[in-house]
Amino acid sequence: MLEKIDQAVLDLLDEVRHRTLNRMQASYDIDLKSSYKDLVTTVDKENDQYISTRLHEIDPGSRVVSEEGFGDEVATLTGHVWIVDPIDGTMNFVMQHANFYIMIALYVDGKPTLGYIMDVIDGTVYHGGKKRGVFENNRRLTSPANNGLKDSLVALNSAMILNNAHNLREVAHQSRGLRMYGAAGMELVYVLTGQLGAYLSYLHPWDLAAGRVLAEAMGLVVKAIDAPSIDVLSSNLVLIATKQAADDVLALVN
Amino acid sequence: MLEKIDQAVLDLLDEVRHRTLNRMQASYDIDLKSSYKDLVTTVDKENDQYISTRLHEIDPGSRVVSEEGFGDEVATLTGHVWIVDPIDGTMNFVMQHANFYIMIALYVDGKPTLGYIMDVIDGTVYHGGKKRGVFENNRRLTSPANNGLKDSLVALNSAMILNNAHNLREVAHQSRGLRMYGAAGMELVYVLTGQLGAYLSYLHPWDLAAGRVLAEAMGLVVKAIDAPSIDVLSSNLVLIATKQAADDVLALVN
Numbered sequence: 001m002l003e004k005i006d007q008a009v010l011d012l013l014d015e016v017r018h019r020t021l022n023r024m025q026a027s028y029d030i031d032l033k034s035s036y037k038d039l040v041t042t043v044d045k046e047n048d049q050y051i052s053t054r055l056h057e058i059d060p061g062s063r064v065v066s067e068e069g070f071g072d073e074v075a076t077l078t079g080h081v082w083i084v085d086p087i088d089g090t091m092n093f094v095m096q097h098a099n100f101y102i103m104i105a106l107y108v109d110g111k112p113t114l115g116y117i118m119d120v121i122d123g124t125v126y127h128g129g130k131k132r133g134v135f136e137n138n139r140r141l142t143s144p145a146n147n148g149l150k151d152s153l154v155a156l157n158s159a160m161i162l163n164n165a166h167n168l169r170e171v172a173h174q175s176r177g178l179r180m181y182g183a184a185g186m187e188l189v190y191v192l193t194g195q196l197g198a199y200l201s202y203l204h205p206w207d208l209a210a211g212r213v214l215a216e217a218m219g220l221v222v223k224a225i226d227a228p229s230i231d232v233l234s235s236n237l238v239l240i241a242t243k244q245a246a247d248d249v250l251a252l253v254n
Numbered sequence: 255m256l257e258k259i260d261q262a263v264l265d266l267l268d269e270v271r272h273r274t275l276n277r278m279q280a281s282y283d284i285d286l287k288s289s290y291k292d293l294v295t296t297v298d299k300e301n302d303q304y305i306s307t308r309l310h311e312i313d314p315g316s317r318v319v320s321e322e323g324f325g326d327e328v329a330t331l332t333g334h335v336w337i338v339d340p341i342d343g344t345m346n347f348v349m350q351h352a353n354f355y356i357m358i359a360l361y362v363d364g365k366p367t368l369g370y371i372m373d374v375i376d377g378t379v380y381h382g383g384k385k386r387g388v389f390e391n392n393r394r395l396t397s398p399a400n401n402g403l404k405d406s407l408v409a410l411n412s413a414m415i416l417n418n419a420h421n422l423r424e425v426a427h428q429s430r431g432l433r434m435y436g437a438a439g440m441e442l443v444y445v446l447t448g449q450l451g452a453y454l455s456y457l458h459p460w461d462l463a464a465g466r467v468l469a470e471a472m473g474l475v476v477k478a479i480d481a482p483s484i485d486v487l488s489s490n491l492v493l494i495a496t497k498q499a500a501d502d503v504l505a506l507v508n
Contacts, residue, residue, distance in 0.1 A: 036404065037430055091431050095407050096449040150290065153349050158432040161415065162423050169416050176291055177345050178412040180434040195350040 006114060006127075008058040009104060013118050013125055016047055016102060020087075020120050030094055039090050044068050047086035047102065055082045055104075062106075065233065067206045077110035077232060083209035087120075089183025097121075101185025105209035107232055115213030117185045126189050130217045134192060143218045144194025149248035152197020152241075155179045155187040160202075166225065166237070166253045168200065174252065184211065191240050192218060198241035198249055200225070205233055211240060221246035225253055260368060260381075262312040263358060267372045267379055270301055270356060274341075274374050284348055293344050298322050301340030301356065309336045309358075316360075319487065321460045331364035331486060337463035341374075343437025351375075355439025359463035361486055369467030371439045380443050384471045388446060397472045398448025403502035406451020406495075409433045409441040414456070420479065420491070420507045422454065428506065438465065445494050446472060452495035452503055454479070459487055465494060475500035479507055 020043060028042040048068035055064050062080035064071030074081055082104065087093050089100035098121050106114040117126045126141075128134035134141045154175040160168045161178070172178040179196065181187055184203060188211030190196040201207075209232065212222045223246065224230045226237040239249055274297060282296040302322035309318050316334035318325030328335060336358060341347050343354035352375050360368040371380045380395075382388035388395045408429040414422045415432070426432040433450065435441055438457060442465030444450040455461075463486065466476045477500065478484045480491040493503055 091407070095430065096444070098449065153345070153436070158426065162426055162432075172412065172416055176349065177436055178416075178434055179436055180432055182407070182431055182433055190350070195352065 005059050009116060012054050013102060013116060016051060017118060017120050017123060039094055041090060044087040044090055051084050051086055065205055077107060081107045083205050085206035088185040092182050099181060099183055099186055101183055103185050103210040105213050110232060112213040112216055115210035117189055117210050126192060126214060128217055129213055134214050134217050144242060146242045146244045147197045148244040149174050151176060152245050153177045153179055154198045155196050157201040171249055171252050188240060197245040200239045203238050204235045208238055215240050259313050263370060266308050267356060267370055270305060271372060271374055271377060293348055295344060298341040298344055305338050305340055319459055331361060335361045337459050339460035342439040346436050353435060353437055353440055355437055357439050357464040359467050364486060366467040366470055369464035371443055371464050380446060380468060382471055383467055388468045388471050398496060400496045400498045401451045402498040403428050405430060406499050407431045407433055408452045409435060409450050411455040425503055425506050442494060451499040454493045457492045458489045462492055469494050
């Protein structure tokens with residue numbers, strides 16, 4: 001049953017990708033959410049509504065948590081819960097017309113089960129789960145080398161670097177270099193592929209859910225910094241890293 | 255004559271791209287330069303030597319300034335001077351196998367004349383000059399919107415953000431968002447395309463030369479922060495930005 005659902009979600013992503021690329025050719029509204037640094041567009045909302053509707057059709061009886069709120073009110077993790085980011089990196093979408101993602105995850109009775117991160121522009125989909133392994137399109141990925149912080153590029157939350165929250169500037173100093181891409185999907189994919197050794201940021205459920213499925217399936221560390229464990233339905237300061245980079249970062253952060 | 259040279263350099267870039275992609279399939283040496291954050295590989299050196307040799311053939315009597323030193327000793331800007339970065343973003347090349355560039359520029363009697371920035375992985379070349387305009391492969395680029403800092407994503411030197419040099423953290427705070435890609439070529443291209451409104455970093459001659467040609471040809475601001483004007487053969491702290499973002503940034507930096 002999960003196999004059929006999995007294929008249906010991959011088909012859905014392909015469909016939503018083409019809708020999004022077409023939508024970018026026409027005009028769309030851009031609204032401020034919390035500030036001029038936090039945007040939402042018509043495309044986020046349309047994707048949110050469309051994906052939520054289709055997931056209910058693909059997986060009847062499931063519930064959907066989605067960034068723009070067209071899913072369900074979800075307070076418990078019983079059964080099938082889908083977590084959806086209809087446009088991850090909305091600022092990049094608006095300003096760069098590139099470097100934005102669509103992310104979908106399935107949690108079954110709270111367990112990370114299936115994850116999907118799609119680069120909308122080039123169409124690459126990172127997907128899989130603990131049982132099947134993790135794929136870049138049809139190519140199975142091997143786990144990245146277990147590099148430590150000193151041998152890793154890292155992506156760290158920009159506001160936290162500017163404020164030196166949690167001693168993150170020292171983490172940056174001890175790495176091979178600091179990167180900031182402005183989309184959790186991109187930063188998570190880069191940890192999966194070894195292009196980054198660690199990513200640390202404050203993440204909402206839809207920012208983390210898919211990346212967590214894939215990272216854990218590859219034996220990477222996914223750990224809350226601000227709580228004993230990750231709350232799937234809430235937001236956390238989260239580290240995603242190789243085992244060695246995680247040890248090195250955890251020795252520095254406060 | 256410049257037209258013939260221009261086509262020969264575009265052909266050379268295509269050739270060096272394929273050499274580089276082939277070279278990445280084999281093993282290569284990685285050496286430290288100034289620190290473990292500053293690398294050089296066999297590929298940088300081979301590209302440097304090859305490009306320098308070919309430029310002397312393409313443009314006899316010209317002189318070549320190149321990062322890895324296989325060009326000439328150049329102390330004056332008389333005549334044709336080529337400035338070459340054989341691999342821009344060597345750390346990305348080594349750690350990410352992506353997000354690295356090859357950059358070539360021609361200065362004639364000190365005047366920015368032709369510039370080339372090539373994304374090695376996808377093969378896109380940004381090229382042109384004041385007379386011909388600026389192209390992304392065969393497509394002529396129009397100048398980006400004159401957005402101010404508040405409506406721009408910005409890329410700022412990571413070491414300077416970590417140390418708050420020149421008040422750069424305030425620049426980041428007042429922007430729409432901070433990005434760090436680790437390759438001047440990428441950051442310069444993103445300013446040309448409007449995907450960033452400003453880029454500020456400490457740049458060596460080979461980091462800046464090509465981007466300066468293209469940015470100035472598009473009416474963008476290219477300005478030294480630490481000196482009255484840019485020294486083509488020396489290193490400077492440089493801002494590349496839209497006119498409005500440049501005004502906004504210059505009001506903040508010290």
